[in-house]
Amino acid sequence: MAEVKIAAEITASVWQIQARPGDQLAEGDTVMLLESMKMEIPVTAPQAGRIAAVLVAEGDQVEEGQAVALLEA
């Protein structure tokens, strides 16, 4: 079991968290929606796996490259 960091690709605020710890995701499934410059940017699972932890809360500000969730793949 490898732990994969899921990172924000842009400086943004966390708008909607859609996956909870324990959820099983397929590659490409949405983990959360970020909002930046009036655009919704989905953060998706880079590969199939189980969400081990969500590291941010709705309304948080995140920086480009910051880990926002951990995936057990």
Added chain:
Amino acid sequence: MRGPVLIANRGEIACRIAATCRRMGLPSIAVFSEADAEALHVAAADRAEPIGPAHPSQSYLSVPALLEAARRSGARMVHPGYGFLSENAEFAEACADAGLTFIGPPPAAIRAMGSKAAAKAVARRAGVAAVPGYDGEDQSDTRLLAAAQEIGFPMLIKAVAGGGGRGMRSVASAEEFPASLAAARREAMSFGDSRVLVEKLIPRARHIEVQILADTGGKVLHLGERDCTLQRRHQKLVEESPAPGLDAALRAELGRRAIALAEAVGYVGAGTVEFVAEAGDAPTAERIWFIEMNTRLQVEHPVTEMVTGLDLVEWQIRVAGGEALPWAQDAVRLEGHAVEARLCAEDPARNFLPSPGRLQALALPEARPGLRIDTGVREGDTLTPFYDPMIAKVIAHAPTRAEALTKLAAALDRCSASGVRLNAGFLAAALRSPEMAAGQVDTHFLDRARAGLLAATAA
């Protein structure tokens, strides 16, 4: 009654409104969030009032903060710009209750056009053809599916309260419908209203809209149309007036429809009636349908200003102050051709991902006759994730469409920035494409042609 104008907005539109106020001899008051204390729009106005934290919900969308700023500054009028509270009937009412003149339509007109379903009901009353579909109160799965099957697939599900390109999804088949409906309702909830409507999808569509201007005496004029077909993510990137291939008879017919809708809701001020037209050969009256009305100034209003010679903000202020429109419809003439491009901090190569950051360098061409630059930022500013990514609107005006496209593309070649990604090269390549030259584009053209246009940018 005219008096000091509070500009309840930010960025380029706040700067643009302040410029007209200055020309008219009206004091202007900017408002700013904590992120905008050093912003250009603050310097553009005669004075400025702080209204709270960076997040729009706590500043530019805060009615109490804006009313308090108006009270402190002695404002008599409020210009909402576009976005933020510009189409919020409660804000218009709150301004009136505070003794302020809201520069925009009456709250009842904002409400009547506020939801996509309500607007379609107005169109039925006014005898204007809207996109065929179902926008009723029965929101059961079975009723909506039946309506979708009657329309035929592919079709669209739209959030009744949606806007700005959000809350819309296309559905390819009846099998996909239940899952898409559930997703559309979840999305719709972000607008505070889970209701949806279903309508026919025009697979190859052009977006054509008519600018109207109305006074308090019931006179409504149209100022011609704009073609806003070049879009990404359902958001406009390039707009032009007149619309390619639209003849005088069709212009008059669309103007007639727009005026009928404005009259049906007692409209006052500047507004835009949006239509969808089938792309392909020259548009015809039977293949153009009403979609919605925007009860405010539009981002792309400068193209109309350049072909009519009118200052729309000036006339918004004049009619809000009770002045009558002094012209007849046949005195409104469209001279030449104008095209606007929205220069944005975004990366076309990464699916138009926005690019917040510090503008370490910014070069824009100088404005001159036939070339207008509306901007709200300058070198050294930081573009935060809180606000939209637009850096400037670049607008070219020339005797012919071909000349205007060439001039705008050349102006975009002279735009550059460091610190953020810029879409200037991509826009210039789109303006130079053979499809654009021929007027053979539809609303999905930029998505389809993106790879080729990016290659042209790199060459």
